Amino acid sequence: MYAGGFLGSGIALLALMYLMSGIRVTALAPGQGPGQIPGQVPSGGSGLAAEQRIQELGRQLAEAHAQQNQRLLAGSLVALAVMAGLSLLLGRLLAGRVLRPLRLITAATRRISAENLDQRLAVAGPVDEVKELADTVDGLLERLEASFVAQRRFVGNASHELRTPLATMRASLDVAVAKPGAAAQTVALADRLRTELDRVDHLLDGFLVLARAQHGAPADRTPVSLGGLVREALAARAADVAARALGVEDEVRADAWTAGSAALLSRMVENVVDNAILHNEEGGWIRIRTEETAARVRLVVETGGRVLDQERVDRLTRPFERLGADRTGPEGSSGLGLSIVAAIVTAHGGRLALLARPAGGLRVAVTLPSVAPPPAMPSSMAKHPVAMASAALSSAAGPEGRSR
Known part of the structure; x- marks a missing residue:
């Protein structure tokens, strides 16, 4: 817009200059030579030659004036083209300078969410x-x-x-x-x-x-073994798994550590495991695994069952959101399980992903920041009591419920 305005005003100025340069201020009257008095007729052939000479000089002056106008027009067009290009750069610089506070406001507003509403933009400067x-x-x-x-x-x-x-x-x-x-x-x-x-x-x-x-980041942050919490949750629900004849594929790593509230993280894992048990088909299967990278740990829980609608699955993080009649009976959940999981994951700086499996069932993936295990608790936890409890879980579940 700035360059367009500059170009339009430059064209108008150039046109005005060109029109004004074509105005002739004085003109030679026909048949009038220098030194002649108006109404006096020149005598002899010398007067005729002088008049022809004057006319020739007039034509030469007109041609020179036309050439000068053409050179002026060409130079003005070149200068206008150069200045139009410079106006693009200048307009971009001015727009960037003027819009910089708006960009800062936009970036700061995007960083603010329900968890850090106490932050403010606090823009300083003139009252504009x-x-x-x-x-x-x-x-x-x-x-x-x-x-x-x-x-x-x-x-x-x-x-x-x-x-x-x-x-x-x-x-x-x-x-x-x-x-x-x-x-x-x-x-x-x-x-x-x-x-x-x-x-x-x-x-x-x-x-x-x-x-x-939902109150925000927990204050009681300590290193927590995500794999240990999973094994404890599985051991506590061994009877429920056996009652529904569910097969459990256990690929839990004991050295997957994260930082946060142990109570909230334990509740998160319990809700994910309960969701996999309660909303599964009889004789179905559950696949649980933990993964660890340099900066993240991930808990993935997959279940079988009927094919689900992804749009409805995406709404499961809302309170009291359920999938069909199987979640509304007296044995079903209250509809807060996955919404609690989503809130706990967000409070710990993680990410929750719910995916309807193409073959049927649900895939729940929880990604959290990873931390190094504390020195007093080495990463190898093969002798941890929850590992033995997981083995008891497999035995209690029967031949179809043992880990494969």
Whole structure:
């Protein structure tokens, strides 16, 4: 735009100069020579020769003037072309200088997410349109931060406060059932209510974990063995694996270490394993492996089953999002499992990827930053108790549930 404006104004200026250069200020009257008085007729042949000479000089002056105009026009066009090219460079430099604060604002805004809403642009400089824009964005971030903090505080406080009436209700049921001569219907009703109370308690526990994970980076960061957490989760669920006759392919590396909250990371692994067990087909299979690179560790859990829609799989990180009727029954999850996993992974600077396998089933990949194992706990953990628990898992699962 700058170069176009410069080029247009240059063309207009050049046209005006060319038109003005063609105006003749004085002109020689026909039949009038130098030194003649108007109305006087020259005598003799000398007057005729002088007039012809004057006309010849006039033609020569006109040709010289035309040539001069052509040279002026050509030089002006060349100068205009050169200056048009320079105007492109100058316009780019000026645009870059003017838009540099906007680029800084854009880059800073992209770095701000729900986990670091406390950051501000804090653009310094004169009070102009750019400064007003930055201050407006800072005000918006401040309101967003207050809204997020209020939401998380409400979820945490509400979940905590609801535990007291749940405990009271559970104690009342126990007292009613323990009374002598309690009717069979009362006992059956108490069992059903206990089941529902357990589900509500599990849901509140998920809310608390989700609120804590969404609060930001955990303060209690310590080195954690990702492979050890996986083996512990598998050992604790050996009975569930055996009950559904699931085959487990165990490729877990014990030297996969990351840094973070041990409680949150343990909950993350448990949710991923629970998801693989609960939402699997009877007699299906689970493939679990850990991978480690120079900067990252990865936990990959794959399951078989029916073919899933990738668009619906992408929404599983939202709270209460489920896939079909198999996730809505009384034995299904609360719909918070993978949303808790996503929040914990984000809080630890990692990445969660959910992929619907073309052959059927789901692939869950958790990528976290890797750290070196602490000196007191070497990377080789072949004698770790969770390794023996994993072996017990394979035995308990039967011939179809052993690791292949």
